[in-house]
Amino acid sequence: MGLTLELSRVHKAYDQFDFGPLDLRVDDEVLAVLGPSGSGKTTLLSAIAGITAPDAGSIRLDGRELVGLPLEDRRVGMVFQEGALFPHMTARENIEYAAAKSGRAGELAALLEVDDVLDRTPSALSGGERQRVALARTLATDPDVLLLDEPLSSLDAPIRTRLRDELHGLFDSLDIPVLYVTHDQRTATALGDRIAIVRDGGLEQVGTPSAVLTRPTNRFVANFTGNENLLEGTVAEKQSDGVRVRVGDCDFRTTASAPDTSTVTVCIHPSRMAVEAPNGASGDSTANAVSGTVCRWLNEGSAYRLDVDVGTAQPLAVNVPPTTFERLSLETGSDVRILVPRESIHLIPDGA
Amino acid sequence: MTAETHSDRSETSALGLDWLDVSLLGGGVLLLYYVVPLVSLFLAVPAGDVLSRMGDPPVVDSATTSVLSASISTGLATLFGLPLAYWLARTDGPVAKAALAAVVLPLVLPPTVGGIVLLTVFGPGSPLGEAATAAGFPLTRSLAGVVLAQTFVASPFVVVTAKAAFEGVDRTLEHASRSLGKSRLTTARNVTLPLAGPGILAGVTLAFARAIGEFGATMMMAYYPRTMPVQIWVSFVELGLDNAYPVAILLVLIAATALVLLNTVASNPWD
Numbered sequence: 001m002g003l004t005l006e007l008s009r010v011h012k013a014y015d016q017f018d019f020g021p022l023d024l025r026v027d028d029e030v031l032a033v034l035g036p037s038g039s040g041k042t043t044l045l046s047a048i049a050g051i052t053a054p055d056a057g058s059i060r061l062d063g064r065e066l067v068g069l070p071l072e073d074r075r076v077g078m079v080f081q082e083g084a085l086f087p088h089m090t091a092r093e094n095i096e097y098a099a100a101k102s103g104r105a106g107e108l109a110a111l112l113e114v115d116d117v118l119d120r121t122p123s124a125l126s127g128g129e130r131q132r133v134a135l136a137r138t139l140a141t142d143p144d145v146l147l148l149d150e151p152l153s154s155l156d157a158p159i160r161t162r163l164r165d166e167l168h169g170l171f172d173s174l175d176i177p178v179l180y181v182t183h184d185q186r187t188a189t190a191l192g193d194r195i196a197i198v199r200d201g202g203l204e205q206v207g208t209p210s211a212v213l214t215r216p217t218n219r220f221v222a223n224f225t226g227n228e229n230l231l232e233g234t235v236a237e238k239q240s241d242g243v244r245v246r247v248g249d250c251d252f253r254t255t256a257s258a259p260d261t262s263t264v265t266v267c268i269h270p271s272r273m274a275v276e277a278p279n280g281a282s283g284d285s286t287a288n289a290v291s292g293t294v295c296r297w298l299n300e301g302s303a304y305r306l307d308v309d310v311g312t313a314q315p316l317a318v319n320v321p322p323t324t325f326e327r328l329s330l331e332t333g334s335d336v337r338i339l340v341p342r343e344s345i346h347l348i349p350d351g352a
Numbered sequence: 353m354t355a356e357t358h359s360d361r362s363e364t365s366a367l368g369l370d371w372l373d374v375s376l377l378g379g380g381v382l383l384l385y386y387v388v389p390l391v392s393l394f395l396a397v398p399a400g401d402v403l404s405r406m407g408d409p410p411v412v413d414s415a416t417t418s419v420l421s422a423s424i425s426t427g428l429a430t431l432f433g434l435p436l437a438y439w440l441a442r443t444d445g446p447v448a449k450a451a452l453a454a455v456v457l458p459l460v461l462p463p464t465v466g467g468i469v470l471l472t473v474f475g476p477g478s479p480l481g482e483a484a485t486a487a488g489f490p491l492t493r494s495l496a497g498v499v500l501a502q503t504f505v506a507s508p509f510v511v512v513t514a515k516a517a518f519e520g521v522d523r524t525l526e527h528a529s530r531s532l533g534k535s536r537l538t539t540a541r542n543v544t545l546p547l548a549g550p551g552i553l554a555g556v557t558l559a560f561a562r563a564i565g566e567f568g569a570t571m572m573m574a575y576y577p578r579t580m581p582v583q584i585w586v587s588f589v590e591l592g593l594d595n596a597y598p599v600a601i602l603l604v605l606i607a608a609t610a611l612v613l614l615n616t617v618a619s620n621p622w623d
Contacts, residue, residue, distance in 0.1 A: 080527075086547075137532065
């Protein structure tokens, strides 16, 4: 049916902090709202849910103005950080309290796999079960918008990952706008059809996960999405198929269009490079090849993180799959060749 | 663990007593001061004697008046006190602060002064008092007078205790309920009240105990019909201490029941 949530010029002034004015449009999709704590993520949800009244602006759901409507008349479902289950009701009573029509509660309990624990009170539920019940309770109202405020943040890693994967499937089956607030970049990229980066009450960038990860509009977005390679560079040559930039002793050919400034921040995501032996035959002849020495390495579990000295002011951070790390017998002091595909290099103009 | 043992030892006095024992020794004097007179009251008159005098008309009449008036006062205090408590719990700012001060005022005001204050509004000389008397419903020297005095003195207990109980209910739960499409009223009935229930019950119990024991303001507003505290006073002054015992024992038993209630179903605000 394609419901649309549209915020325009939403503004709220606090003593220490100004939220907005902010424009945002969310269609039938999952928008992951990513930002540090205190950036205004929860204020955004509160304004949509009706917990906080904005000073100005409009929030429309399918053309219907929400500002001024009481919480209970908005048809906006919200899953709170710790679940906010009613402690004096069992899980079943919690869900049935919300259920618009009978039968829905049992159906949702089965979908969220909490039918075994329905007779327990919230205090007897695990963190994961609590969030499942909270989600079932919210969905039982058949909301027109679903808001989730860091529902996984208090869970242990294995349960968090499992529930995250389930949420992915569940969100797909909903035909409504979903706003998912998190401060965790992995959760945001895993769940979001699009990501909105929030800072100091404003939107820094809105885009698909890969766009935000690889083409951040400024250093803050790059930093916050785990993009550690922010190198000072200068534009050396502008060509029709992209510009060439100089960073320290290295030259990089890029597919980037010419930036507004001659000094730029060269941004290369650590996972968008390849490492090979110093004398290795390059598979990709158009990629930039730079030689360097491993000065530090860390095992981060799913990948190794290398700091490679390539003659730039700061070492280049590169993620390497464990198989490559072992095949090349890498260690501190190893000489390596790094292949940086032209399209992996993103340029942020100075001052952005 | 070791650190704890060490600190215990360092607080042990020369006599081999630790600080906790010394505290109890000192505080025990006060504790005895509470308990001994109560026990003494029950020992002062033979149980059979007290029981036989429980049926005396002054005792029965005053007990009826007291229980009836305290029940009405507590009902009124709850009816008007709960909304006020909820408003105070959910409102910030100077107006709420001033309102809370007004609520607490009767708690710190000497009851006799409370009685005088009430007499200026409801007394025989006041327009309201005159009008009510003319309408055949006098507000002094009547059950209404007792109720007015008791409500003034006892209702702050409901407001203050229920306010704390409402504040103990996480607002997120109310937001959650309303975001599920439930009105404020449904939310209050199904979420806020049940969660604040034990605290509210504590306030109601305290208010009842205070109302039934109210003497100063009641004495000034309504010497008749006699409540139990007034009856105790009258018996003591006219017939001597012995004659005041039966009603006093009755009041002690009511107070003890209130205490049991506080420590079981209600949430004791001082626990």
